[in-house]
Amino acid sequence: MKGFKIIVLAKQVPDTRNVGKDxxxxxxxxxxxxxxxxxxxxxxxxLEQALRIKDKFPGSTITVxxxxxxxxxxxxxxxxxxxxxxxxxxxxxxxAGSDTLATSYAISQTLKKYGxxxxxxxxxxxxxxxxxxxGPQVAEKMGLPQVTYAEEIQAIENGKITIKRRxxxxxxxxxxxxxxxxxxxxxxxxxxxxxxxxxxxxxxxKTVTELQVxxxxxxxxxxxxxxxxxxxxxxxDIEVNMEELGLTGSPTKVxxxxxxxxxxxxxxxxxxxxxxxxxxMTELIENHTIG
Amino acid sequence: MANYYTDNKDLKFHLTHPLxxxxxxxxxRNFEETNKYDFAPMDYEDxxxxxxxxxxxxxxxxxxxxAPNAESVDAEGPEIVDNHVVYAPGxxxxxxALRKAGLMGMSLxxxxxxxxxxxxxxxxxxxIVSRADAGFVNIWGLQDCAETINEFASEEQKMKYLPxxxxxxxxxxxxxxxxxxxxxxxxxxxATWDEEKGTWLLNGVKRFITNGDGDIALVLARSEAGTxxxxxxxxxVYDRNNGGVIxxxxxHKMGIIGSPTxxxxxxxxxxxxxxxxxxxxxxxxxxxxxxxxxxxxxxxVGVSEAAYREALEYAKERMQFGKAIIRFPAVYEMITTxxxxxDASRTLLYETARFVDMYKTYMHxxxxxxxxxxxxxxxxxxxxxxxxxxxxxxxxxxxxxxxLAYDAVQIHGGSGFMKDYPVERIYRDARITSIYEGTTxxxxxxxxxxxxxxxxxxxxxxxxxxxxxxxxxxxRRTLIILTDDYEQAVKKVVETNDNEFIDxxxxxxxxxxxxxxxxxxxxxxxxxxxxxxxxxKVFIKLTKSLVKGHAEFIRSSVMEDLGSYKIDLx
Numbered sequence: 001m002k003g004f005k006i007i008v009l010a011k012q013v014p015d016t017r018n019v020g021k022d023x024x025x026x027x028x029x030x031x032x033x034x035x036x037x038x039x040x041x042x043x044x045x046x047l048e049q050a051l052r053i054k055d056k057f058p059g060s061t062i063t064v065x066x067x068x069x070x071x072x073x074x075x076x077x078x079x080x081x082x083x084x085x086x087x088x089x090x091x092x093x094x095x096a097g098s099d100t101l102a103t104s105y106a107i108s109q110t111l112k113k114y115g116x117x118x119x120x121x122x123x124x125x126x127x128x129x130x131x132x133x134x135g136p137q138v139a140e141k142m143g144l145p146q147v148t149y150a151e152e153i154q155a156i157e158n159g160k161i162t163i164k165r166r167x168x169x170x171x172x173x174x175x176x177x178x179x180x181x182x183x184x185x186x187x188x189x190x191x192x193x194x195x196x197x198x199x200x201x202x203x204x205x206k207t208v209t210e211l212q213v214x215x216x217x218x219x220x221x222x223x224x225x226x227x228x229x230x231x232x233x234x235x236x237d238i239e240v241n242m243e244e245l246g247l248t249g250s251p252t253k254v255x256x257x258x259x260x261x262x263x264x265x266x267x268x269x270x271x272x273x274x275x276x277x278x279x280x281m282t283e284l285i286e287n288h289t290i291g
Numbered sequence: 292m293a294n295y296y297t298d299n300k301d302l303k304f305h306l307t308h309p310l311x312x313x314x315x316x317x318x319x320r321n322f323e324e325t326n327k328y329d330f331a332p333m334d335y336e337d338x339x340x341x342x343x344x345x346x347x348x349x350x351x352x353x354x355x356x357x358a359p360n361a362e363s364v365d366a367e368g369p370e371i372v373d374n375h376v377v378y379a380p381g382x383x384x385x386x387x388a389l390r391k392a393g394l395m396g397m398s399l400x401x402x403x404x405x406x407x408x409x410x411x412x413x414x415x416x417x418x419i420v421s422r423a424d425a426g427f428v429n430i431w432g433l434q435d436c437a438e439t440i441n442e443f444a445s446e447e448q449k450m451k452y453l454p455x456x457x458x459x460x461x462x463x464x465x466x467x468x469x470x471x472x473x474x475x476x477x478x479x480x481x482a483t484w485d486e487e488k489g490t491w492l493l494n495g496v497k498r499f500i501t502n503g504d505g506d507i508a509l510v511l512a513r514s515e516a517g518t519x520x521x522x523x524x525x526x527x528v529y530d531r532n533n534g535g536v537i538x539x540x541x542x543h544k545m546g547i548i549g550s551p552t553x554x555x556x557x558x559x560x561x562x563x564x565x566x567x568x569x570x571x572x573x574x575x576x577x578x579x580x581x582x583x584x585x586x587x588x589x590x591x592v593g594v595s596e597a598a599y600r601e602a603l604e605y606a607k608e609r610m611q612f613g614k615a616i617i618r619f620p621a622v623y624e625m626i627t628t629x630x631x632x633x634d635a636s637r638t639l640l641y642e643t644a645r646f647v648d649m650y651k652t653y654m655h656x657x658x659x660x661x662x663x664x665x666x667x668x669x670x671x672x673x674x675x676x677x678x679x680x681x682x683x684x685x686x687x688x689x690x691x692x693x694x695l696a697y698d699a700v701q702i703h704g705g706s707g708f709m710k711d712y713p714v715e716r717i718y719r720d721a722r723i724t725s726i727y728e729g730t731t732x733x734x735x736x737x738x739x740x741x742x743x744x745x746x747x748x749x750x751x752x753x754x755x756x757x758x759x760x761x762x763x764x765x766x767r768r769t770l771i772i773l774t775d776d777y778e779q780a781v782k783k784v785v786e787t788n789d790n791e792f793i794d795x796x797x798x799x800x801x802x803x804x805x806x807x808x809x810x811x812x813x814x815x816x817x818x819x820x821x822x823x824x825x826x827x828k829v830f831i832k833l834t835k836s837l838v839k840g841h842a843e844f845i846r847s848s849v850m851e852d853l854g855s856y857k858i859d860l861x
Contacts, residue, residue: 200330
């Protein structure tokens, strides 16, 4: 049977799991130089889910899509080393400073340009922002159904996918039609290691920009082996409204960053009733959490 | 988030030894496969980069998966279910990770889906895996049985079995029997040709078979009915999918518990003859054993590394009398000596692996084309060196491994005796290294040729002539004196022409040669990287006391001494 066309959304993030004293700059922004850049852990869980589908349905293809600076091409190579088929690096100065809204806009415009696919799989959230918003926002903008907190893809039959979700107090199994957006929870299986042959096959893979700056003895390779050319897309390659990109397209503003010591020991349960939500909003505005 | 390759810079140092360029060029036949396989290297630098990146994955899997699983695998071990082996759950996870990472069949040619790595990076992977779990390395490392298939089997058999190994099939070498251990000439498992079925059938019992229920096994069996010695034995390949072999029992062992040690019953098990009849023991098993011995040398080094690290960590943290115990001379001497022995053992490992690489690669090339005269000479030179270094390395490194495991427990004091710390497992795991694939005593029997023919001495003289930095000159001077002591001791013993007297002193002479060789290698390492100087200095002090001691023992030894040791059995 023919396989599925899968897009994995991945992000290169500073490794905030091993934060030292110099992790933050004085101005409250992340000191990226002090933290190694890694493949966002839950995006690796997402990639593993995609690879399992590929194992089960030969002929499936996986494209890793990442938005970030030039060095984020590393994420695509990491994906190729594990079994992805190709990747797109979405990179442009115009994207700098994007919050989740501007990011999901840029990604969804890229996906529209990309063409047909069967599913988009992303990690639940990135460890630098912890918002868990980009996946769901992409789904909304693309008009696709979404299944969040996925832990296991159990079956794909007759255009329907069965997914086990990890919820706060248990699991839920849902069925959804293709295409869709899935965000994968960290409790899903860890991603497999890089594969020796794939490493050797793809280690020279580069974006156009990397090729220009590289002092590369193997330049001939890029003509002979098209798979070594990582697609690099800029705003020129997608249709966008510039106003919705980058800082201008980002309503989120960082007002202040400070160290907090968590004091409240008990969690508060708030129902979805209007009263509860009103009460919560009032509280949050009063203590300046929002607004 | 540990990486057992990148956290140990000594590995990369050995990986980039100057001889590697020649090895890689030969192995890659001047990079003729560059455009044939998308993962073949383009030049030496590209190949080195590939080794580095692939070993990085080995290190990551070892640090993140295999080492954390070692404790549960040791506690649970394998079991027999319906006459077959079921691994501990952690073992299955380990195998799956390595399989998916494509780390099986590392040294096999690309046409059999292998990575075509030289022995050096393959052995380095074994070194790394052994540090993570000494028991598990047996299951993974038995892939070097495939090398014997690659050397001696028919093209058809290679095509049939080798790609399966690359895809992750596990292997076994079925040699030992209840009455044939060190003396394999006594093997009795019967191989009979069945005309009707058109296949060889195997019948009998094998014992102490590591990973005996592996997917593909090489079996030593008696094909010539009525014979009693090694000349009646042939080598077979058995495919587990064909059935006919059951696992009757798993041994309860002191260590390497995760590695199943099986008693196998063959009942009309179909098998294919490998190579020629009657050459089973004399040719093929020797090749198999040499590969396995190099593997045990790597295992010994990996376990030594684990022991050293556990000891160092504990000695830095453990506070007594108001300070960390590593600050006491009794302890820091132990730790520093451990590191020196570890470095010595490892440098001998990679020297041996390079010799094997040079000779085996020439051997494979000689099957493709006639070697030039110079190439033939080089092949012979390295074959001789590989032959005398393999038992020397296995023998000495496994003893060092045991010493390090002992010292690591000692440094932990009472805590080391408890199951709470990994050293307890390391101590049990280390013990087998000086026993299997030939005890140290048998390695000495194989290595003594290097002493009596002057093979070690000639190589020592070669090391002596190599360029080093002036700061290391005084170390060389010491070693020249010790080499004279060795030469005189050997002369005295060999001149007696008495085999029993030579056997009596064999281990002493082999140890002297081995220590001088390891010392020289450390000096040469120091010339390339000053960080080895401390180990070189410390190890040469050990070598000096050992060589002087042994030399004195031999100097004052007379033939009548043997009588003082012989045991009266009447």
